[in-house]
Amino acid sequence: MALIETVGLKKIYNLGGSVIAALDGITTNIEKGEFVAIMGPSGSGKSTFMNLIGCLDKPTAGRCFLEGMDIGCLNRDELAVIRNKKIGFVFQSFNLLPRTSAIENVELPMLYSGLSPLDRKLRARKALKMMGLEGREEHLPNQLSGGQQQRVAIARALVNDAPLIMADEPTGNLDTKASEEIMELFVKLNEESHITVILVTHEHDIAAFSKRIIRFLDGKIVSDEKRSRP
Numbered sequence: 104m105a106l107i108e109t110v111g112l113k114k115i116y117n118l119g120g121s122v123i124a125a126l127d128g129i130t131t132n133i134e135k136g137e138f139v140a141i142m143g144p145s146g147s148g149k150s151t152f153m154n155l156i157g158c159l160d161k162p163t164a165g166r167c168f169l170e171g172m173d174i175g176c177l178n179r180d181e182l183a184v185i186r187n188k189k190i191g192f193v194f195q196s197f198n199l200l201p202r203t204s205a206i207e208n209v210e211l212p213m214l215y216s217g218l219s220p221l222d223r224k225l226r227a228r229k230a231l232k233m234m235g236l237e238g239r240e241e242h243l244p245n246q247l248s249g250g251q252q253q254r255v256a257i258a259r260a261l262v263n264d265a266p267l268i269m270a271d272e273p274t275g276n277l278d279t280k281a282s283e284e285i286m287e288l289f290v291k292l293n294e295e296s297h298i299t300v301i302l303v304t305h306e307h308d309i310a311a312f313s314k315r316i317i318r319f320l321d322g323k324i325v326s327d328e329k330r331s332r333p
């Protein structure tokens with residue numbers, strides 16, 4: 104069974120009489136353990152696609168399955184539960200809570216997990232350590248570099264043992280060196296922990312870390328190529 108399967112997925116926006124097909128019939132499969140880069144020009148539907156398969160938004164038409172479950176017919180609360188269990192999100196702008204320490208940011212997704220406060224702390228500490236952030240637990244986001252903030256965000260994405268990480272331009276706000284470090288972490292998570300990674304990027308150097316590149320144009324897939332990582 105595919106981790107993600109979409110069939111004729113569409114998202115149509117109707118704005119003051121003009122109709123925009125942000126996604127215009129996407130049929131594709133993503134298997135467990137893949138590392139996929141989504142590319143394509145601005146406005147081609149990449150974020151819309153990520154939002155639909157990430158249970159953040161609902162399609163206008165077509166179907167989307169996550170581990171065989173049709174997520175199109177779930178209500179908002181049900182989608183939130185699936186998201187929390189199955190998907191770790193990483194964003195271009197890190198999306199950490201300000202005035203909240205690194206470790207508390209990582210603990211957030213576990214608040215409703217039933218774990219004790221001590222277990223939450225231990226797990227968060229372990230996730231930060233995996234990201235090379237030992238000793239930075241009590242730092243506030245503005246006391247960390249961009250690359251370090253993004254590593255806190257990845258620790259937060261991982262801490263519930265989500266099998267899938269989705270990242271929309273995760274290196275968009277980072278310099279080349281920090282970008283490479285972040286990509287190497289994604290590769291490690293993919294190879295060693297078998298976490299499926301789906302990321303959006305504009306940069307070929309970043310897509311080069313992936314094993315499959317799907318290109319979007321005008322809401323459609325125009326190419327889909329598997330490749331070996333150099």
Ligand SMILES: Nc1ncnc2c1ncn2[C@@H]1O[C@H](COP(=O)(O)OP(=O)(O)OP(=O)(O)O)[C@@H](O)[C@H]1O
Pocket residue numbers: 116117118123124125143144145146147148149150151152
């Ligand atoms: N809420 C909305 N209402 C109306 N139109 C929207 C909405 N969200 C997206 N669109 C339109 O849908 C199309 C696809 O947008 P989307 O954000 O998916 O593009 P993208 O490929 O992620 O672009 P970028 O690389 O700039 O992030 C665009 O034409 C956009 O204007």
Ligand SMILES: [Mg+2]
Pocket residue numbers: 149150151271
């Ligand atoms: Mg986008």
